Amino acid sequence: MAQDINLTQQLKHYFGFDKFKGDQETIIKNLMAGNDTFVLMPTGGGKSLCYQLPSLIMDGMAIVISPLIALMKNQVDVINGMSEVPGVAHYLNSSLNKAEIERVKADVLSGHTKLLYVAPESLLKEEEEKDENGNTVTVKRVKFSFLLDVKISFYAVDEAHCISEWGHDFRPEYRNIRKAVDILGRAPIIALTATATDKVRSDIKKTLGIPEAKEFKSSFNRPNLYYEVRNKTKDIDTQIVKFIKQHPGKSGIIYCLSRKKVEELAEVLKVNDIKAAPYHAGLDSATRSQTQDDFLMERIDVIVATIAFGMGIDKPDVRFVIHYDIPKSLEGYYQETGRAGRDGGEGICIAFYSYNDLKKLEKFMEGKPVAEQDIGRQLLAETAAYAESSVCRRKMLLHYFGEEYPKDNCGNCDNCLHPKKKIEAGKLLLIVLKAVAAVKENFRQDYIIDFVKGRATDNIVSHHHDELEEFGAGEDENDKLWNPVIRQALIAGYLKKDVENYGLLKLTSAGRQFIKKPTSFQIVEDHEYKDDGPRETTGDGATDALDGVLFKMLKDLRRDEARKAGLPPYVIFQDVSLEQMATMYPVNLQELQQIQGVGAGKSKRYGKKFIELIKKYCQENDIERPEELRVRTVAKKSMLKVQIIQAIDRQIPLDDIAEAKGLEFEELLDEIEAIVYSGTKINIDYFIDDVMDDDHVDDIYDYFMESETDDLDTAVEELGGDYTEDEIRLVRIKFLSEQAN
Numbered sequence: 028m029a030q031d032i033n034l035t036q037q038l039k040h041y042f043g044f045d046k047f048k049g050d051q052e053t054i055i056k057n058l059m060a061g062n063d064t065f066v067l068m069p070t071g072g073g074k075s076l077c078y079q080l081p082s083l084i085m086d087g088m089a090i091v092i093s094p095l096i097a098l099m100k101n102q103v104d105v106i107n108g109m110s111e112v113p114g115v116a117h118y119l120n121s122s123l124n125k126a127e128i129e130r131v132k133a134d135v136l137s138g139h140t141k142l143l144y145v146a147p148e149s150l151l152k153e154e155e156e157k158d159e160n161g162n163t164v165t166v167k168r169v170k171f172s173f174l175l176d177v178k179i180s181f182y183a184v185d186e187a188h189c190i191s192e193w194g195h196d197f198r199p200e201y202r203n204i205r206k207a208v209d210i211l212g213r214a215p216i217i218a219l220t221a222t223a224t225d226k227v228r229s230d231i232k233k234t235l236g237i238p239e240a241k242e243f244k245s246s247f248n249r250p251n252l253y254y255e256v257r258n259k260t261k262d263i264d265t266q267i268v269k270f271i272k273q274h275p276g277k278s279g280i281i282y283c284l285s286r287k288k289v290e291e292l293a294e295v296l297k298v299n300d301i302k303a304a305p306y307h308a309g310l311d312s313a314t315r316s317q318t319q320d321d322f323l324m325e326r327i328d329v330i331v332a333t334i335a336f337g338m339g340i341d342k343p344d345v346r347f348v349i350h351y352d353i354p355k356s357l358e359g360y361y362q363e364t365g366r367a368g369r370d371g372g373e374g375i376c377i378a379f380y381s382y383n384d385l386k387k388l389e390k391f392m393e394g395k396p397v398a399e400q401d402i403g404r405q406l407l408a409e410t411a412a413y414a415e416s417s418v419c420r421r422k423m424l425l426h427y428f429g430e431e432y433p434k435d436n437c438g439n440c441d442n443c444l445h446p447k448k449k450i451e452a453g454k455l456l457l458i459v460l461k462a463v464a465a466v467k468e469n470f471r472q473d474y475i476i477d478f479v480k481g482r483a484t485d486n487i488v489s490h491h492h493d494e495l496e497e498f499g500a501g502e503d504e505n506d507k508l509w510n511p512v513i514r515q516a517l518i519a520g521y522l523k524k525d526v527e528n529y530g531l532l533k534l535t536s537a538g539r540q541f542i543k544k545p546t547s548f549q550i551v552e553d554h555e556y557k558d559d560g561p562r563e564t565t566g567d568g569a570t571d572a573l574d575g576v577l578f579k580m581l582k583d584l585r586r587d588e589a590r591k592a593g594l595p596p597y598v599i600f601q602d603v604s605l606e607q608m609a610t611m612y613p614v615n616l617q618e619l620q621q622i623q624g625v626g627a628g629k630s631k632r633y634g635k636k637f638i639e640l641i642k643k644y645c646q647e648n649d650i651e652r653p654e655e656l657r658v659r660t661v662a663k664k665s666m667l668k669v670q671i672i673q674a675i676d677r678q679i680p681l682d683d684i685a686e687a688k689g690l691e692f693e694e695l696l697d698e699i700e701a702i703v704y705s706g707t708k709i710n711i712d713y714f715i716d717d718v719m720d721d722d723h724v725d726d727i728y729d730y731f732m733e734s735e736t737d738d739l740d741t742a743v744e745e746l747g748g749d750y751t752e753d754e755i756r757l758v759r760i761k762f763l764s765e766q767a768n
């Protein structure tokens with residue numbers, strides 16, 4: 028009992044915490060009693076403390092193996108900040124220079140250091156030497172031999188899932204940990220991870236050589252997270268923009284698989300006035316840490332990232348995590364979604380699923396070694412099963428991590444909020460179970476499905492399984508049901524997947540019982556995802572749903588406004604803009620700016636009356652505005668436009684700009700006109716003054732002031748052929764910029 032009080036006191040003393048979180052205390056006691064220990068605790072559960080605290084109390088020095096070099100320094104600084112002893116914590120990894128290593132060595136040998144973080148690749152080195160027969164052999168040696176001269180209190184293996192190829196972050200160097208322990212001297216081992224399926228768990232114990240380790244497993248359930256899987260359709264960008272706009276000011280992370288997509292999507296969000304930034308390993312470290320910082324300080328709301336982002340990021344109030352592409356494994360997915368709602372508040376997790384993505388990922392794997400491909404495929408298949416299933420998402424996830432969720436409906440995932448009708452599948456289950464038994468529980472799901480369907484594949488024929496009585500027993504059944512039957516039989520505990528040879532379907536005792544005495548078995552059918560692929564960014568919204576009455580009213584308003592301002596109507600808004608307004612019903616200035624041809628300037632200058640009219644019209648006519656606001660896409664040429672605007676700001680002659688950009692002069696004018704028509708004000712007086720007479724400019728300007736249209740051909744004709752087309756266009760740009768924008 029004395030130890031109890033002691034531990035809590037020590038906790039308070041070093042960490043300033045009043046009590047332990049979850050199982051921390053029992054875990055620490057188990058380790059301090061000299062036992063190997065296995066900790067499964069979700070991210071943020073407080074795993075570090077399970078080795079940090081005992082290392083400070085116990086005799087000797089603890090070695091912590093962690094793959095996250097970037098986080099080592101941070102953790103070491105924290106520990107050193109808590110203790111009066113200088114050098115109580117240190118780290119060894121490839122980032123240290125000679126002098127720094129000497130510092131570590133001195134502190135370690137003096138006995139000051141209680142906690143040493145070591146990168147797995149810094150544990151051992153390989154050396155060649157001659158054996159007694161004179162043959163050259165490679166042997167593994169400790170990289171830093173001074174470690175042989177200290178007493179090791181225990182070894183902590185953090186992020187222990189890195190040991191297994193079945194985890195989501197396999198590191199081959201983790202395989203050597205046990206060897207290093209044997210060389211340095213055996214002491215208790217504590218392995219810690221936030222994600223581990225049964226398979227990974229068994230790999231960890233086997234590879235570390237701790238089969239008897241006591242397991243401490245916290246529940247992985249995150250009741251505050253909402254899970255949803257959506258069909259990845261052409262309008263995915265629109266859906267995402269809409270989602271973010273419906274959650275203004277909230278922090279979120281969007282994961283994409285490629286850097287290119289990260290960049291593109293971040294751009295789309297930015298042009299839609301969302302404070303977003305890209306994050307991937309290809310960006311320099313200064314930019315990355317700035318982005319992290321901006322996210323933490325809420326200068327930006329949304330980070331679009333590859334999986335490089337998030338490890339070690341501790342923002343408690345991330346409100347949504349979106350997977351733009353299907354994740355490569357459910358472990359990765361769970362880890363990434365786990366970054367939402369750490370404070371226990373709202374956490375919306377949406378993943379977009381498409382069969383095409385799945386095929387693409389499988390294709391990527393083709394260059395890899397066969398064994399790795401096989402693992403990769405099976406992990407992907409688990410993700411696909413999760414996406415396609417209509418079973419409670421929480422139940423599926425927890426089942427995947429070896430935990431049983433007691434309820435059928437969690438009330439906080441898409442499948443539970445919109446449950447599908449159950450259908451009776453007892454007969455199908457019986458066929459499947461009998462098939463599994465017939466092939467001696469030695470085959471995977473795909474094989475079993477071929478078998479019950481009666482498909483004599485090469486594989487089946489080579490095993491002579493086509494000769495069995497059970498072969499083809501399900502020929503006449505609905506093909507679409509086999510996958511859901513098997514998956515749901517796994518969840519219900521009639522079948523299980525073998526841990527040693529992952530994926531082989533085995534019968535459980537409940538499964539055997541069912542064969543003897545079949546009962547009812549109800550399942551839900553899978554979702555059917557249409558595959559129309561993500562949208563290539565296209566141009567403008569259609570105007571097929573034009574509201575003719577409103578359009579007419581808007582035109583009248585425009586005429587009145589034009590008259591008041593002494594301007595031609597088209598200067599206020601062009602017809603296309605009015606058409607879109609009469610389709611989209613924008614009712615505030617922000618929405619108005621999403622209308623084609625309406626920029627910030629125009630909406631501020633002329634917008635108010637228009638949105639008021641639209642709002643009133645909507646109210647009086649009970650109009651339901653379309654949910655779908657037009658989402659701005661990144662025009663391919665937007666970079667060019669920006670460069671042109673910058674060049675004009677610097678008063679570079681237009682012909683020089685055209686040349687620099689490899690454009691014909693007319694093409695440059697096209698670009699500038701597009702800029703002006705979208706509502707951006709630009710000033711090209713410096714150029715006009717240079718190339719045209721003042722009275723010519725005035726003459727053309729006056730014409731546009733009087734004219735009913737800005738049409739170029741009309742202008743050329745009306746102006747009687749006195750001016751060139753280029754001159755007229757230049758002045759029209761000046762005119763629109765000054766009067767319309």
Ligand code: ADP
Nearest residue numbers: 044046047048068069070071072073074075076
């Ligand atoms: P994990 O490695 O499991 O993801 P960490 O070890 O990084 O989690 O701990 C997550 C957070 O919980 C840290 O901010 C840590 O300071 C805090 N924490 C850990 N143990 C306690 C405790 N007993 N009381 C209060 N806070 C704790």
Ligand code: MG
Nearest residue numbers: 071074075185
């Ligand atoms: Mg940790």
